[in-house]
Amino acid sequence: MNFKKYKYYFKKPRAEITKDIFSWLMLAGAISIAATSPFFITNLLKSSKRWRKYSKRKIWDGFYNLRRQGLIEFQKNNHQIYITLTEKGKVKAGWLQIDSLEIKKPKRWDKKWRIVIFDISQLKKLYRESFRGKLKELDFYPLQKSVWIHPFNCQAEIGLLKDFFGLSERELRLIVAESIGNDKEVRKFFKV
Numbered sequence: 001m002n003f004k005k006y007k008y009y010f011k012k013p014r015a016e017i018t019k020d021i022f023s024w025l026m027l028a029g030a031i032s033i034a035a036t037s038p039f040f041i042t043n044l045l046k047s048s049k050r051w052r053k054y055s056k057r058k059i060w061d062g063f064y065n066l067r068r069q070g071l072i073e074f075q076k077n078n079h080q081i082y083i084t085l086t087e088k089g090k091v092k093a094g095w096l097q098i099d100s101l102e103i104k105k106p107k108r109w110d111k112k113w114r115i116v117i118f119d120i121s122q123l124k125k126l127y128r129e130s131f132r133g134k135l136k137e138l139d140f141y142p143l144q145k146s147v148w149i150h151p152f153n154c155q156a157e158i159g160l161l162k163d164f165f166g167l168s169e170r171e172l173r174l175i176v177a178e179s180i181g182n183d184k185e186v187r188k189f190f191k192v
Contacts, residue, residue: 094164101161103138103154109192113183115175116140116148116158120167127165131172134161141189149180151190 063083066072071089075082085093116135120128132148138157140148158174161167180186 097160098134098164101134101138101157103150103152103157105152109151110153111178112151113177113180113186114150114152114154114158115143115177115180116150116172117175118146118167118172120171124165124171127167131161131165131167139190141186143180143186149186151186151192 063072066089067074069088070086071092072083073086075084118128118131120131135142135148138150138154140150142148155174158172162172
């Protein structure tokens with residue numbers, strides 16, 4: 001066996017393995033496992049190429065670490081084990097989703113502007129600043145302090161941010177417009 005080829009996988013930090021397991025759980029939701037089946041890890045490893053790079057021991061350790069951190073819980077019911085995200089796990093999952101948000105650039109622009117308008121109260125200052133920071137990360141252009149614009153479809157991303165921060169329709173709106181007036185500077189910014 002050529003171990004040089006697999007050198008990276010053996011040296012991967014435990015935290016990265018745990019993060020991979022956690023993100024898999026986020027995508028899969030609740031998982032049920034036959035409690036009497038000694039083949040769970042084998043089946044998990046076969047189900048995805050992603051897991052083939054880890055040893056069974058490292059995967060078990062990853063599950064244990066997530067459980068110890070209070071992010072997942074195991075429940076046994078009728079000879080089945082169910083693995084679910086706890087409330088703390090769901091919050092962490094939300095942050096991971098928010099961190100990986102990205103607005104896809106289509107091949108052809110539909111010539112519509114997406115305008116995000118928000119009015120988040122002083123009581124939610126942390127949410128307001130975090131939301132504004134996320135808009136910057138997503139390459140929105142600031143027309144005003146609380147009015148940001150993007151040329152590509154971002155309805156799903158803004159909806160996820162709205163839900164994540166618990167914002168109401170009064171606090172956050174997404175408007176699709178065909179014209180914003182003189183858009184020369186904005187078009188130059190987005191190269192459209």
